[in-house]
Amino acid sequence: AQSVSQHNHHVILSEAASLELGCNYSYGGTVNLFWYVQYPGQHLQLLLKYFSGDPLVKGIKGFEAEFIKSKFSFNLRKPSVQWSDTAEYFCAVMGNTDKLIFGTGTRLQVFP
Amino acid sequence: NAGVTQTPKFQVLKTGQSMTLQCAQDMNHEYMSWYRQDPGMGLRLIHYSVGAGITDQGEVPNGYNVSRSTTEDFPLRLLSAAPSQTSVYFCARSDRRPYEQYFGPGTRLTVT
Numbered sequence: 453a454q455s456v457s458q459h460n461h462h463v464i465l466s467e468a469a470s471l472e473l474g475c476n477y478s479y480g481g482t483v484n485l486f487w488y489v490q491y492p493g494q495h496l497q498l499l500l501k502y503f504s505g506d507p508l509v510k511g512i513k514g515f516e517a518e519f520i521k522s523k524f525s526f527n528l529r530k531p532s533v534q535w536s537d538t539a540e541y542f543c544a545v546m547g548n549t550d551k552l553i554f555g556t557g558t559r560l561q562v563f564p
Numbered sequence: 565n566a567g568v569t570q571t572p573k574f575q576v577l578k579t580g581q582s583m584t585l586q587c588a589q590d591m592n593h594e595y596m597s598w599y600r601q602d603p604g605m606g607l608r609l610i611h612y613s614v615g616a617g618i619t620d621q622g623e624v625p626n627g628y629n630v631s632r633s634t635t636e637d638f639p640l641r642l643l644s645a646a647p648s649q650t651s652v653y654f655c656a657r658s659d660r661r662p663y664e665q666y667f668g669p670g671t672r673l674t675v676t
Contacts, residue, residue, distance in 0.1 A: 488665075497566075542607065553609065554608070
């Protein structure tokens with residue numbers, strides 16, 4: 453069965469710091485990978501996705517993620533965070549089933 | 565609201581009561597799903613549907629029923645509410661594999 457691990461539960465950064473959030477998945481076949489973001493008091497929205505092709509994908513608001521198949525990873529990065537990036541970030545994976553499975557999330561706090 | 569409407573926004577139930585959480589979409593998308601979100605546990609898939617008349621279980625289906633008689637509606641039924649079902653429930657839609665999900669605003673349910 454597919455599963456997702458997000459190792460960073462809570463990350464605290466200052467504005468302009470670089471960000472990398474870890475995501476590892478467990479599934480042996482072809483995967484589709486997603487990062488979703490939930491801003492305080494709001495519902496989830498898609499940040500970026502990987503289906504196939506270039507393993508470096510770019511999303512909204514300057515975020516990017518790299519799919520490394522050999523490491524079963526899909527880490528999220530941003531060179532310089534802003535206070536408005538304070539949110540909870542969820543990695544998700546879909547394999548050959550029709551189930552989209554989420555990780556437990558990483559809470560990011562950015563201080564001015 | 566990403567084309568997904570959820571009602572009610574808030575609900576308080578007593579243990580043993582039953583209720584239905586409503587979810588409707590106006591995009592004619594085939595795929596719909598229900599998740600619950602709990603602190604530290606991320607989002608967990610309850611049930612999903614790949615089209616009218618077709619439903620399947622997710623990660624945590626016990627205590628919940630669903631039906632999909634139309635493309636637009638995907639209600640979630642709690643047959644006998646338990647305190648462990650206190651959570652925020654999100655409904656989502658998607659038009660095709662690999663199912664980029666669009667989430668509704670959520671229903672916050674408290675079972676006392």
